[in-house]
Amino acid sequence: MIYFDNSATTMADPAVVDTYDKVSAAVWGNPSSLHNFGEQAFNLLEQSRKQIADLLGVNLSEILFTSGGTEGDNWVVKGTAIAKRQFGNHLITTAVEHPAVHNSMEQLKQLGFEVTYLPVDDEGRISANDLRNAIRPTTILVSTMAVNNEIGAIQPLDDIAAVMRDFPKVHWHIDAVQGIGKGLHDHLFNDRVDFMTFSGHKFHAPRGIGFIYKRQGRTLAPLLTGGGQERNLRSGTENVPAIAAMAKALRLILTDEKAKVEKQQAIRMAIYNHIKEFPKVTIFSRDDPVFAPHILCFAISGVRGETIVHAFEDHGIYMSTTSACSSKKGVESSTLKAMNVDTGIANSAVRVSLDEHNTLAEAEKFNQVFDELYQEFDKLD
Structure with a gap:
């Protein structure tokens, strides 16, 4: 089997699963309980938080745990709208965001908020000038993804940061779900970003766990209220085994990050240069530094x-249409639509997405199968 669908989900690392199992068996107390079992769980929870914070170079208090990317995006978008409603009702995002952001914006529109969707160019990237021109006195949030999950385009984060420095009271959120471990740390953790969303299952942690980065001093209303966990910002008993496993997964993915990125880029280019x-092939993920090393659409x-997906599957190669979230629904690629790609071509789009475990030998096998299938497809005309 060749697994080329890592942007949908990654395989949990065996060492990470081992951590999850051990913590589940040994540290099963509630972190909020006063007794020793609870204290043991609380200490491990905070050790995991510190490990994540240290790996990312941020303060311990700036890491808040969630159930994953969808919750994180919903929380930052809606939590900002609630917390800053008295200061304005205008939100800005891009035309190529993940549904977790887009649909949150649409829901807020129904509640009276105004939303601007920034257009993208033929690479799927916004213009910093368009962003600057879109900001109003009533703007309270700008939300942009780091890496597009469909084609791998990296938004101009440094240029966006330069604009946002002129608007220090406007929250800036980055959906960084596809950006962790891809050599983008210095662009993500700049001096202006306020919130970032991360999802554990994108870097070999278990499903159902994630975290957000929240800059100190920024206000964010809770979406989940109850027992007051996570500094009274996200109630619910913390999933300590998954959190500890995620901290380990993050350490592993960031170890030798540069070499892992170079390897993925080499595999990506081996396929790119062949196809x-x-x-009859149109490639949307270009040979350009503004595209991530692990996605080829x-x-x-x-x-x-x-x-195309099922034909490759018959040969033991697993990939997806442009987004796993919409592939089974037959939904047209929102990114390609925003790029004004012809619908007929957009409906033919597929995505190869890599991780550090993929190999050049797998790319060679992919290319061989591609040749066979292309001939078969060519006969259909």
Whole structure:
């Protein structure tokens, strides 16, 4: 089996699973309980928080645990709207955001908030000038993804930061779910970003666990109220085994990060350089530094994306249409639509997404299978 669907989810690292199992068996107290079992769980919870904070170079108090990327995005978008409603009702995001951001914005529109969706160019990236021109006196939040989950385009984070420095009272949120461990740390953790969203299962941690980075001093209303966990910002008994496992997974993914990124880029380019020679192939993830090293999105004219996915699956190669969240629903790629890609081509788009465990040998096998399938598809005309 060749697994090329890592942007949908990664395999949990065996060492991470081992940590999860050990903590589940040995540290099963409630971190909020006063007795020794509770204290043991609380200490491990805070040790994990500190490990994550140290790995990312931030303060311990700036890490807050969630159930994953969807909750994190919902929390920052809606939590900012609630917390800053008295200061304005205008939100800005991009036309290519993950549904967790887009649908949160749409929900807020129903409650009277105004939303600006910034257009993107033919690379799927916004213009910093468009952002500057969109900011109003009533703007309270700008939300941009770091790496597009469909085509791998990296938003111009440094340019966005330069704009946001002129608007220090406006929250800036980055959906960094696809950006961790991809050599982007210095662009993500700049001196202006206020919130970031992360999801554990994108870097070999268990499903159902994640965290947000919240800059000290920034206000954020809770979405989940109850017992007052996570500094009274996210109630609910903390999932200590998954949190400890996620801290370990983060340490592992950031170890030798540069070498892992270079390896993924080499694999990506081995496939890119092969398939670009075929006349019916359109590649949306370009050979350019503004694209992430692990995502390659392409289309074969005249062949629907799900047909391509299943054809490769028959050869033991697993990938997806542009987004795992929408692939089973047959929904058109929101990113390609925003890039004004013809619907026929957009419906043919598929995504290869890599991690550090993939190999050049797998890329060679992919290319061999691609050649066979391309000939079969060509006969369909």
